[in-house]
Amino acid sequence: DQQVKQNSPSLSVQEGRISILNCDYTNSMFDYFLWYKKYPAEGPTFLISISSIKDKNEDGRFTVFLNKSAKHLSLHIVPSQPGDSAVYFCAASAGVTGGGNKLTFGTGTQLKVEL
Amino acid sequence: AAGVIQSPRHLIKEKRETATLKCYPIPRHDTVYWYQQGPGQDPQFLISFYEKMQSDKGSIPDRFSAQQFSDYHSELNMSSLELGDSALYFCASRKELGEKLFFGSGTQLSVL
Numbered sequence: 001d002q003q004v005k006q007n008s009p010s011l012s013v014q015e016g017r018i019s020i021l022n023c024d025y026t027n028s029m030f031d032y033f034l035w036y037k038k039y040p041a042e043g044p045t046f047l048i049s050i051s052s053i054k055d056k057n058e059d060g061r062f063t064v065f066l067n068k069s070a071k072h073l074s075l076h077i078v079p080s081q082p083g084d085s086a087v088y089f090c091a092a093s094a095g096v097t098g099g100g101n102k103l104t105f106g107t108g109t110q111l112k113v114e115l
Numbered sequence: 116a117a118g119v120i121q122s123p124r125h126l127i128k129e130k131r132e133t134a135t136l137k138c139y140p141i142p143r144h145d146t147v148y149w150y151q152q153g154p155g156q157d158p159q160f161l162i163s164f165y166e167k168m169q170s171d172k173g174s175i176p177d178r179f180s181a182q183q184f185s186d187y188h189s190e191l192n193m194s195s196l197e198l199g200d201s202a203l204y205f206c207a208s209r210k211e212l213g214e215k216l217f218f219g220s221g222t223q224l225s226v227l
Contacts, residue, residue, distance in 0.1 A: 101146075103216060108157055
C-alpha cells in the first residue's frame with residue numbers, strides 16, 4: 001500500500017526552465033511534508049518542507065505547494081540548474097506531536113536538467 | 116557541521132551470515148531512524164528510537180534487531196542474512212519532535 005506516490009519516475013527539463021515535481025498521498029493523517037534530494041550512493045538531503053497549516057513555502061529557487069483537499073503537493077524549482085539533476089523524494093509524516101514521527105517516502109522522481 | 120555518520124560504508128556478506136551496522140547521530144539529536152532502500156525502490160522505514168527506547172517499528176524482519184546506546188549511537192544487527200537483504204541502509208537522526216530528519220550516507224550491504 002503506497003501511501004505516498006510520485007507518478008512520474010523521471011523528468012527532463014532544460015537549464016533555466018522550471019522543474020515541477022508532483023506528489024500525491026492517501027493518508028489524511030499526514031500533516032507534515034518534506035522533499036529530499038538524493039544522489040547515487042548517498043543519503044537523502046533535506047530540501048524543503050511544509051506543514052499542513054500552510055499551502056506554500058518558499059526557499060530560494062525551491063517552492064513547495066500543498067493542496068490538502070486534493071492530497072497533492074508539488075515542488076517547483078526555478079530556474080533549474082544542471083546541479084539539480086538527482087532523484088527527488090517526497091516524504092510525509094503524521095502527528096508532529098506524536099512519538100516516532102517516521103517519514104513515509106514516495107517512489108522518487110529522477111530529474112535531469114539538460115544544458 | 117557534524118552530520119550523521121554510518122559505518123561501514125560498504126559491507127559484503129554471504130547468506131546466513133550476520134552483519135552489524137552502526138549509526139552515530141548528529142550531536143544532541145535524541146531520535147534515530149533506520150531505513151532500508153532496495154534497488155529501484157523508495158526508502159522503507161525499519162525502526163526508530165527515542166531517548167534509547169524503541170519508539171516505532173516498521174517493516175523490520177524478526178531476523179533484525181536494533182538498539183540505541185547511552186551515547187545515542189545505534190546499531191542494526193542482522194542475522195541469517197538472505198539475498199533479499201542486499202540494500203542501502205540509511206540511518207537518520209532528529210533533534211526533537213517536528214524537526215526534519217538528517218540522513219547519513221548509508222551502508223551498502225551486499226549479500227552473496
